[in-house]
Amino acid sequence: MKQTEDPRIKVSRRVFLLAWVFFSLYLAAVLAASYLLGIRPRLWGLPQWVTIGNILLPAVFVILLIIVVEKLIPDVSLTDDKPERREPE
Amino acid sequence: MNAATISFLVYTGILAAIGVWSFRIVEKVPINKYEQEFYAAGRGLGGVVVALVIAGGLASAGTFIAGPGMTYAYGYSWVMINNFQIFMNLLLLAPIGILVGIVARRVNAVTYLDLFKARYQSKTVIILLAVLVTFFLIPYMATQFVGAARVISQMTGMGYLVSLAFGALVVLVYCVLGGMRGTSLATLLQGVVITVGCIMLFIGTVHSAGGFQRSTEVLAAQDASFLSPTKSGEFPPAFAFSVACMTGFFIVGMPHAMLGALTYKNTKALKRGIWMGGILVFLWTLLLCLSGVVGRSIIPNLAVPDEIAPWLAMNVMPKALAGIVLAGIVAGIQTTVAAMAIIITSSIAKNVLQELRPDVSPTTIKAASRWTMAACLALAMGLAVFQPKLIQWIIFFSIGGLEAATFGPILLGFNWKRGNRYGALAAIACGMVVYALANTVCPWLKLWGTHPSLVAVIAAVIAFIGASLVSRPPSENVVQTFWGQKIS
Numbered sequence: 004m005k006q007t008e009d010p011r012i013k014v015s016r017r018v019f020l021l022a023w024v025f026f027s028l029y030l031a032a033v034l035a036a037s038y039l040l041g042i043r044p045r046l047w048g049l050p051q052w053v054t055i056g057n058i059l060l061p062a063v064f065v066i067l068l069i070i071v072v073e074k075l076i077p078d079v080s081l082t083d084d085k086p087e088r089r090e091p092e
Numbered sequence: 093m094n095a096a097t098i099s100f101l102v103y104t105g106i107l108a109a110i111g112v113w114s115f116r117i118v119e120k121v122p123i124n125k126y127e128q129e130f131y132a133a134g135r136g137l138g139g140v141v142v143a144l145v146i147a148g149g150l151a152s153a154g155t156f157i158a159g160p161g162m163t164y165a166y167g168y169s170w171v172m173i174n175n176f177q178i179f180m181n182l183l184l185l186a187p188i189g190i191l192v193g194i195v196a197r198r199v200n201a202v203t204y205l206d207l208f209k210a211r212y213q214s215k216t217v218i219i220l221l222a223v224l225v226t227f228f229l230i231p232y233m234a235t236q237f238v239g240a241a242r243v244i245s246q247m248t249g250m251g252y253l254v255s256l257a258f259g260a261l262v263v264l265v266y267c268v269l270g271g272m273r274g275t276s277l278a279t280l281l282q283g284v285v286i287t288v289g290c291i292m293l294f295i296g297t298v299h300s301a302g303g304f305q306r307s308t309e310v311l312a313a314q315d316a317s318f319l320s321p322t323k324s325g326e327f328p329p330a331f332a333f334s335v336a337c338m339t340g341f342f343i344v345g346m347p348h349a350m351l352g353a354l355t356y357k358n359t360k361a362l363k364r365g366i367w368m369g370g371i372l373v374f375l376w377t378l379l380l381c382l383s384g385v386v387g388r389s390i391i392p393n394l395a396v397p398d399e400i401a402p403w404l405a406m407n408v409m410p411k412a413l414a415g416i417v418l419a420g421i422v423a424g425i426q427t428t429v430a431a432m433a434i435i436i437t438s439s440i441a442k443n444v445l446q447e448l449r450p451d452v453s454p455t456t457i458k459a460a461s462r463w464t465m466a467a468c469l470a471l472a473m474g475l476a477v478f479q480p481k482l483i484q485w486i487i488f489f490s491i492g493g494l495e496a497a498t499f500g501p502i503l504l505g506f507n508w509k510r511g512n513r514y515g516a517l518a519a520i521a522c523g524m525v526v527y528a529l530a531n532t533v534c535p536w537l538k539l540w541g542t543h544p545s546l547v548a549v550i551a552a553v554i555a556f557i558g559a560s561l562v563s564r565p566p567s568e569n570v571v572q573t574f575w576g577q578k579i580s
Binding site: 022053079082 | 168171172175176178179182183186187188189190191193194197198303304305306307308316319320321322329332333336340341358359360362363366367370371374378507575576577578
């Protein structure tokens with residue numbers, strides 16, 4: 004018997020993919036900055052790789068996260084009663 | 093009694109009051125709705141509380157005590173390694189949050205094992221997971237008590253054992269009496285105290301060290317490897333990557349983090365829980381880890397590195413503020429213990445009991461919940477008597493073990509229709525065997541210096557896929573419940 008997939012499942016999968024892509028980019032950026040910038044140059048009195056890779060980059064990604072989550076994750080109903088209704092706050 | 097102790101006692105008194113207050117709320121709930129109230133707080137938590145329940149639950153003594161302890165012991169390399177946990181709320185709520193939210197309402201699941209029961213319909217999977225989760229969470233919980241006791245001992249001057257009993261007692265009160273309702277209310281207060289405490293500790297430490305420039309010069313003079321991202325090769329990139337997987341991609345396998353996914357009210361709360369969690373964990377992790385490494389330039393010869401955060405609070409800050417900072421650290425630990433206590437209790441007192449005695453009455457479950465919670469907290473306290481020097485390694489061991497057992501069955505099970513109970517059993521067995529081997533007789537399994545959890549989780553995922561593909565697919569009923577459109 005062919006079953007109809009709940010359209011909210013597609014949203015769920017897209018959100019899953021979004022999260023893993025986001026974290027992969029963060030991971031790549033932090034690793035690259037940390038291992039490539041070197042310990043000698045200083046920024047704000049700290050080794051440059053610490054300031055850029057571990058203070059600035061995480062801060063930028065946290066701000067990006069707010070935008071990504073609020074803009075790209077749609078509101079869906081969690082109950083089966085009225086799937087088309089938007090959840091009240 | 094010093095000012096630090098007084099401010100800490102005030103905080104503890106408020107927590108105890110929350111416990112008693114939530115007990116009254118839970119007691120008023122009809123017995124047929126008791127489970128949903130005690131374990132899922134009526135499934136009505138908003139974004140801020142969800143953010144705090146997950147972030148506070150996952151950011152444990154590993155963040156608040158061991159985080160600064162590791163950066164104190166190994167320098168800036170561990171600031172980077174700890175920073176990989178910043179997006180834990182995202183990586184837990186995004187991959188399964190929406191699905192769990194829908195399915196939990198369909199099958200009236202109030203515990204994470206209720207979801208496994210609906211997905212795999214296997215008594216063996218339920219009992220096996222309950223045993224493994226208890227096995228790994230009890231020592232994890234014990235490390236939390238160790239961390240809390242160290243803080244209280246430093247602050248009050250009381251002995252370790254008295255501090256241990258004091259720190260644990262208040263958690264016992266609000267968890268056992270108030271369940272998830274008490275935990276969520278306490279978490280709200282604790283979140284504020286943790287954040288304020290972290291900010292104050294960071295400012296006090298950097299000020300006392302004479303600024304970053306001065307602290308970096310002192311560290312370079314002590315040992316230049318403190319400034320290296322690999323601690324001069326001690327923690328290679330492969331190790332950092334494996335820890336990033338463990339505290340990032342695989343975090344969805346942490347059962348006590350699932351509480352947030354089971355209790356959020358709607359997708360607005362889910363989204364707020366994700367980004368607020370990101371902000372909070374970023375602040376907690378970064379400020380404490382930087383305080384730890386900068387603290388080394390103030391005092392380079394602490395015998396127990398994990399004591400750096402409480403030492404700094406007591407020595408670089410005014411005493412009354414130190415009490416708030418230390419209350420924040422203890423609060424961070426207590427939120428984790430509370431989340432773990434809820435998970436273990438729900439596994440044993442609800443799911444295992446119901447599997448073994450399907451006709452068990454709600455009144456019996458209610459009594460069993462409280463007694464189980466008290467017993468597991470007491471057991472963890474007993475283990476905490478044997479205090480290790482660096483608790484981070486025990487925490488990583490527990491996290492790795494939990495993820496090796498549960499990552500495949502949770503992530504693949506909830507996102508892949510073809511996955512079935514045989515896949516789940518194979519994943520649990522394979523993950524556990526590989527993890528045990530890598531930690532004992534086959535250290536070569538820690539490929540390129542990675543943490544053993546990496547190879548164990550990969551093996552478990554392969555086993556899940558392989559065993560699922562060669563056995564019968566799950567029933568139409570399961571597929572309909574998890575992915576189908578509800579026909580009313």
